[in-house]
Amino acid sequence: MLTAIVLSMLALAPIGLLARYAPRPLIGWVLGLLPLAAFVGFAVRAPVVLAGSVLIETLPWVPEMGLNLRFSLDGLSLLFALLVSGIGTLIFIYTAYYLAGDPGMGRFYVYLAIFMGSMLGVVLADNVLLLFMFWELTSVSSYLLVGYKHDYADARRGAQMGLLLTVGGGLALLVGLVLLSNAAGSFEISEIIGAGEELRASPFYTPALLLIFLGCFTKSAQFPFHIWLPNAMQAPTPASAYLHSATMVKAGVYLLARLHPALSETPLWTYTLTVVGATTMLVGAAVALRKDDIKGLLAYSTVSLLGTMVLMAGIGGHDAPVALVTLILAHALYKGALFMLAGAVDHEAGTRKLSELGGLSREMPRTLVLTSLAALSAAGIPPLFGFVAKEELLHAVTHSELTPGAGLVVVGAVVVAAVLGILYAWRLVSGIFFGPAAPRKKDHVHEAPLGMLVAPGVLALLSVGLPLGLLPMTSALLEPAVMAITGHAEEVSLHLMPSALSLPVVLSLFAIGSGAALTRFAGQIGAMPSPLPAWLNGDRIYDAAINGLLSSTTAFTRAVQNGRLRNYILYSLLALLAVILTPLALFALGSAPAPDLSNITLPEIVTALLIPFAVLATIRARSRLGAILVAGVVGAMVSFMFVIYSGPDLALTQLLVEVITTIFFLLVFAILPASFERLSKPATRARDGVVALAIGATMAAFTWIASSTTVFPPISAVFKAEALAEGKGENVVNVILVDFRGFDTMGEITVLFIALLGIYAMLRLRPESDPAIADMRGKTTPDAVALGRRGRREMGVAGRDGHDIGQDTVGEPATTAIRSQDAREEI
């Protein structure tokens, strides 16, 4: 059933395309049935879960990698599943009004459904790999939603940052989860949770935990990774309300809560989460106060709340889990509503900047009422649900398991954040609806359509309704969720009115009082210059880091990959020396056997000495013709070597090859300039010479060693013995060619013949008018030279004239400028 809900949500996503054919508000109500069905599906199962049992379904998927479709529904999952599908239903309805008339609405619904399916997958998965897959799928699908239509010009930088941080964080999470699973011996989350003792003692605990933290912090926008969330606010408002406040950003919090029973109660866990959570809470609240953009304000207030939740996951104590789940519920209700209402204001007034709004209370009275309700809840004013949550929060921090000093700091931080929360809630409401009206962006601002207010209305009214009458039911819903976090049964009883005047109540009253007193100065506080130096800004640091990495790698690549074949060969040869000589040096080779030098004769010495001499001459030759001719000497000497070692057939072959290559050289060089030009500096030539000598020496050394090792008898004896008997011939070479190696010979002849045919075809089929042919047939040489130059210029192999291949380089290549300069504006 759980499997069916998640998968059908993904599989049925394409029906969202129906909206393309009728982009009218009604379609939202029709498509809303999809998430509603999921909501009902979970609600039906709620009683069983609330009674304390856990539903588990397993279906093998890729058993080879330990990946199973294993879903479980316990209290925590149920809470999230209900939120995801319930708010999802409202968002579906809201979207139809928000995007009414937009031809792309169908796509939007498809992505929304995919997102919802994957979010449900995250909160229901009971297999770490499955969880990870859905986790990444939420990143990807959220991206499709963000990219649907960008409201900001500066959209892509933010979106890129968001995707990069969450996908990168996801990678860290994967490694962390796999380490954890290795330590626990299972990929199933329920079993990992059961192995808490072992895990905390395992050497993998610290790395795994840190990696998981990284994943959770990036997803849940914790300081200093929070920068992506405000940047993602360019998404259409339904997506912001759904993903960036009610559901997706809570995935990190969810995972921390999920793993809480197994991994918590170590100093690493407690203090990392406390410090990160508290910092995020304060930074978010402080920045929210200064934001002019409504969505920006809401985004930072979300960051602040997410920090608070992480703090609750960290501090420990009996009450923290209760506060955590209450906050999750309260925040989803009021922040979802606020986002949607902000969207409505934006939709009607054409702007969402506080400085361009104001005095809308007359035009949009209904919106005002709903916004006020939600904002009061956000500010933690009784008798709204936000107040209940804040009570629990203060209760939790005053009863934490932190050291007294740290506890005191945290209490102070929470109170400050609460005061700031009241201030920004006030700024929001007063800035939109009261005060002097700024010049309107649109001519006739009027109330949002009723249907658009349905979804935020439901959420806002729940913020009122839950504390006024539904608290016992809410407690019953939250109780199994708390149980899942702590790992043992807990009793939860939320109450609106405190029974006694305890410390939390005093703190709460203090916060409300000071907040109310400060509201008069909210404007001034918001306008104060930032106390932080300009460089200490997440966006800037992120940019600098990315820029630094990009420019350094680009510079490096540009230096190495400069397009010059000469350099490529140089680097390759150096690398070759390293690869060959390192192992030889490392393994401290025994002395190679010395070859027998006693019976070397004079002709051998002369021949051998002539070869390096000819090589040197080839390099030094000024004219092309000279170079070819001396190069021919090398070949001739090699052939002569074969003669000395009585291999006339080899000598003959070698000679033939030499002659043919020389002729080819001459043919080709006929269309090149007659003499070389020196283009490289003497130092460069010296360097190249050293490398060449090193390579040559290495190769020669290997030949030396090879010639002194004989591991098997030479085959010549067999041939000599068998030639007459088997081949009926006295000339051994002949017998080898036509008998022993008859097939080889036939193959060689065939190859030669085909090559001949090819050459003939090429020469014949070239058009007569081709000047190259004409030149080769003995026309004027100067033309030929000119042609050669032109040809090379056309081919791009020589940027400067006379830059030629044999001598120096392939020149300034056309393809090699690494055009990465402009890549920098990408960030």
Place this chain on the structure above:
Amino acid sequence: MESLQIPPVDLRLLTPLLIVVGWAGALLLIDVFFVPDGRKKITGYLAIAGLAVAGLAGIPLWNLSGSTFSGMLVLDRYSLALTWIFLIAGALSIAVALDYLPRHAIEQGEYYPLIMFAVGGMILMAQSADLITLFLGIELLSITLYILTGFAYPRVASEEAGMKYLVLGAFAAGFFVYGIALIFGATGATSLAGIAAYLGRQPFAPQEETLFLAGASLVLIGFSFKIALVPFHMWTPDVYEGSPTPVAAFMSVGTKGAALAALLRVTLALEEAQTFWLPILAVLAAATMILGNLGALGQSNLKRMLAYSSIGHAGYILLGIMVAAERGAEAFLFYILAYTLTNLGAFGVLIALEQRGEAAWSIDDFAGLYQRRPLLAVAMALFMFSLAGVPPTAGFMGKFFIFTAAYAGGLGWLVLIGVLTSAIAAYYYLRVVVKMFMQEPVREVRPELTRGLNTEILIAGVATLILGLLPTPIVLLVERSLVALGG
């Protein structure tokens, strides 16, 4: 003394190879004599048909195994699985070229048989159990690729690419052959089995094996050039950028895949010498993963970026080869398949954007693609996610298999580098996605989707998804295909 005997030859074992090469030869003639200019697509379709026939002919061989030509060529399920992968790669590369060639006015019928010969070379490499036949396969593949790289004559970049590839390729070939000679001098064998037997006769003592070490290193360097392992990778970006895009696509998966497949066999044969062999591979793998991905980071030319990315991926695949004796070989096969399909898909999208006379390879040309061609953009996003290793795509599964196999095989530090470089890689892959989805078009690029291209992108996209969502059947197939290797 008994008379010299011609060793028995069982041509059945080479059926796909013979079909591909034979068909290619025949097709050359058919193309010249029967296919009129301007309708060279017919040759292309015939070539695809030939590859398909070869693939079908391979099916009955699944339960057959054996060696022929004195053990120089073998047929086992490993080689057969690779054969199919190569046939798919070849067919897809032809499919994308059907309209590419005429659009760029370089339509010549020879393109298609040349691709077939290259595929033949790859199959030969997969079936080689001897360094000599392996070299034969490499050269058959390389020489056709030298021609194909310069196929866009008279485009300067294409000529230059062909030239660079040829010169460096010749170096590589020289090293490879010299390496074979030295190995032969040391062990008296060129067959992998013979070398393994030589190494196995007594505990491996590197200090007494100078010649063997030198030979093996040279052979490895030859491989490194073909696979484009850092620091022997330098030709790759220039050559990919210069060559016609379908050829670059083919090279990025073909040469690499075949050379890696052969390297895996060689690595298994050198098991006794792993104290010497694995550290070199480890260093090469680390350098390849790091520099390949860092190189891609700064690129704004997508073709070059894909070139660097293909270098980086070779590094990951190398991890699988290093632990081939354990589960690495399976991971290797899966990764090769996933990478082949994904990369061909990405190149397919690139080709769709390319128009005659101008190359739309700048990342800016992808800006706003989502608004104009949502499906094409989604497909490209899928390929980018797969290359980056984001689930639920083939690339994720491949990376997961490779990394877990390498981790289990004790290569923890290499896995760490792999994961870190994957994070870096995510940046440049996702940047493309951002461009497509988030930005307004910078200039007018009208993607042209033709039938061949559509089919190719569709196949690649669906396969990338299916391999990511339902990898089990393929994993089972891969597992079964390694019975013969003892993996």
